[in-house]
Amino acid sequence: MKPKLTLKDISYELGVSISTVSKALKDSHEISKKTRDKIKAFAKLYNYKPNTIAKSLRQQKTYVLGIIIPEIVHHFFSTVISGIEHVANERGYNIIICVSNESFKKEALNVEMLTNSRVDGILISISKESQEKQDFEHLNELINDGIPLVLFDRINEHINCDKVIIDDIDGAFKATEFLINLNRRKIALITTPSYVTVGELRTEGYLKALKQHNIPIRKNLIIHVNEKQNIKNQILPLFNQKELPDAIFAVNEIYAATTLKIAKEKGINIPKDISVIGFTDGLISEFSSPSLTTMAQHGFTMGEQAAELLIDRIENKTKPYFETKVISADIKIRESTKIV
Amino acid sequence: MKPKLTLKDISYELGVSISTVSKALKDSHEISKKTRDKIKAFAKLYNYKPNTIAKSLRQQKTYVLGIIIPEIVHHFFSTVISGIEHVANERGYNIIICVSNESFKKEALNVEMLTNSRVDGILISISKESQEKQDFEHLNELINDGIPLVLFDRINEHINCDKVIIDDIDGAFKATEFLINLNRRKIALITTPSYVTVGELRTEGYLKALKQHNIPIRKNLIIHVNEKQNIKNQILPLFNQKELPDAIFAVNEIYAATTLKIAKEKGINIPKDISVIGFTDGLISEFSSPSLTTMAQHGFTMGEQAAELLIDRIENKTKPYFETKVISADIKIRESTKIV
DNA sequence: CTGTTAGCGCGTTCAG
DNA sequence: CTGAACGCGCTAACAG
Numbered sequence: 001m002k003p004k005l006t007l008k009d010i011s012y013e014l015g016v017s018i019s020t021v022s023k024a025l026k027d028s029h030e031i032s033k034k035t036r037d038k039i040k041a042f043a044k045l046y047n048y049k050p051n052t053i054a055k056s057l058r059q060q061k062t063y064v065l066g067i068i069i070p071e072i073v074h075h076f077f078s079t080v081i082s083g084i085e086h087v088a089n090e091r092g093y094n095i096i097i098c099v100s101n102e103s104f105k106k107e108a109l110n111v112e113m114l115t116n117s118r119v120d121g122i123l124i125s126i127s128k129e130s131q132e133k134q135d136f137e138h139l140n141e142l143i144n145d146g147i148p149l150v151l152f153d154r155i156n157e158h159i160n161c162d163k164v165i166i167d168d169i170d171g172a173f174k175a176t177e178f179l180i181n182l183n184r185r186k187i188a189l190i191t192t193p194s195y196v197t198v199g200e201l202r203t204e205g206y207l208k209a210l211k212q213h214n215i216p217i218r219k220n221l222i223i224h225v226n227e228k229q230n231i232k233n234q235i236l237p238l239f240n241q242k243e244l245p246d247a248i249f250a251v252n253e254i255y256a257a258t259t260l261k262i263a264k265e266k267g268i269n270i271p272k273d274i275s276v277i278g279f280t281d282g283l284i285s286e287f288s289s290p291s292l293t294t295m296a297q298h299g300f301t302m303g304e305q306a307a308e309l310l311i312d313r314i315e316n317k318t319k320p321y322f323e324t325k326v327i328s329a330d331i332k333i334r335e336s337t338k339i340v
Numbered sequence: 341m342k343p344k345l346t347l348k349d350i351s352y353e354l355g356v357s358i359s360t361v362s363k364a365l366k367d368s369h370e371i372s373k374k375t376r377d378k379i380k381a382f383a384k385l386y387n388y389k390p391n392t393i394a395k396s397l398r399q400q401k402t403y404v405l406g407i408i409i410p411e412i413v414h415h416f417f418s419t420v421i422s423g424i425e426h427v428a429n430e431r432g433y434n435i436i437i438c439v440s441n442e443s444f445k446k447e448a449l450n451v452e453m454l455t456n457s458r459v460d461g462i463l464i465s466i467s468k469e470s471q472e473k474q475d476f477e478h479l480n481e482l483i484n485d486g487i488p489l490v491l492f493d494r495i496n497e498h499i500n501c502d503k504v505i506i507d508d509i510d511g512a513f514k515a516t517e518f519l520i521n522l523n524r525r526k527i528a529l530i531t532t533p534s535y536v537t538v539g540e541l542r543t544e545g546y547l548k549a550l551k552q553h554n555i556p557i558r559k560n561l562i563i564h565v566n567e568k569q570n571i572k573n574q575i576l577p578l579f580n581q582k583e584l585p586d587a588i589f590a591v592n593e594i595y596a597a598t599t600l601k602i603a604k605e606k607g608i609n610i611p612k613d614i615s616v617i618g619f620t621d622g623l624i625s626e627f628s629s630p631s632l633t634t635m636a637q638h639g640f641t642m643g644e645q646a647a648e649l650l651i652d653r654i655e656n657k658t659k660p661y662f663e664t665k666v667i668s669a670d671i672k673i674r675e676s677t678k679i680v
Numbered sequence: 681c682t683g684t685t686a687g688c689g690c691g692t693t694c695a696g
Numbered sequence: 697c698t699g700a701a702c703g704c705g706c707t708a709a710c711a712g
Contacts, residue, residue, distance in 0.1 A: 006704095006705060017684075018683090020682055051704090053396050054705035058708090072418045095437070099425055117393065118392065283622075283623060347690065348690095356698075370697065395691080397689080
């Protein structure tokens, strides 16, 4: 690689000192307009660009935000990143993205790598394995070291930092209530194991809605999907009971779409026989047939807010308390809940 | 932020010199086993981690690869990133991802930012705007400066560097031929404007297949979609002709799924009346109804190969010629081309 | 107005 | 076997 032009090179060429060049390029009034102009012209002509690494080392500041997400091939997470990126760029920061692949170990390694690179702050959505183990050592260490941290979507309440979450309880409540208002009473739930907090919260909203409307909770209508096994096979039992549900609330797009598939195979008409609502408004929901009614999560907004929180924290350490921003999920009505 | 432990701190605590600590931590035999062990134990105890920034500055090497993609909320591109990330980590590199948003200006800015950060190499899939303008100044400059560059998927032939592409011509050829073998003769094509190279190549494959099978090319069956306008409205005319096509080859998932939607609205039965094939094997194709037959692109493999090429180039500048790796697209047969 | 000096944290001669 | 000295490229306090 061809070495790039440095301050030293310029100072040598122009017969001035390095610090004069440095100051001139920042338009310091310490330097006479004449030399300033000369230096700036020279720098421009030869396309001088300051070395970010050296600047970072000197200023103990990188203008980089680290992001750790469980997966990147994922509509919701990539949307969040998009939001983060948007705000970060606006405020003069760059981002470096790491993937944990839902692994605790990889997540911890990512944290270490980011801190070794001296990022100014970190945004993270916790991996399933970390949640399962309830091991947040690596994150608490971050806080201990005074590195600004923001959790988004997959959070843990006991970690002492800013957070941004979707209002999962309320979203699930609204979804379930919507089904109730459709006059459905045998409403099934397809959810995650309880250690996945978002799944747990959505379950909570579902139960709350049933209770509030005096609808009995039936265990046989609730399925906890273990993603380490085949998803379809775990949902299937729901359709093998004597009495079928008349509505289904699935806590994510994949579960909802899988349900659609099973129904089609079984010759069950959706939305006539069963109404279906998913969570997360991705492409699958939009293009599935029937298209899926879902609770839209506004990932982009989540990313924006998370980035704002983090940068505020980085640039102004005086805020004395931690914030948790809640983003409400809105229903997007499509064909899978149409009244026929 | 709490300052991290440095070599200096350790040397002070242990009453040795900085360089002794530095050497000891790399297990240099210049240092006696005794002091080496003492220093290593101390470093481990207090969790010493070298400052990546300082190391990069000193060694003029960052172990970072820059990636520039047009979009991040995109199944194919995120899959490619996944592949890059996999190889990069295996070989000790980190990645920093930038999004051009299909904008020439943003792409150029990203290149600049990455070079200022002294990444060891750059992987890029060219934005539509750059392709439209045919402006690759920023990339040629990179090559001039001797910064290793790999283009993937959206490439330009005249840029002098390693490349990884999907065999778009062959993929489109196979797709079209598959439709022909289904006894379809009025095969429509939904493609991009010609400056999008991948669209252009797929068009080429389509035409080649028709010619080879002596099927006349009919202009009214070919649609070039301008993505700045409503996609659906541009596809619609295909269905308003006297004689409908009996098969459709769409150069991407969105066009194919949109076609499915229109057909459903018009009461046209897919696959009975019209067979449909898309390109890019994403979630939409899998979960649409009918599920879509597509040409699978193997984005993960593409990412892996691109990263291998780049790192090889970075670590061993002696390879005298540039390579273009071609990844073949395979057909994934689903419902939309079922014989009824 | 300009230059000297020092140092961010690390690795690498070279001298002892 | 150990340490002093230098420099990667930049900024900033201080002297002139």
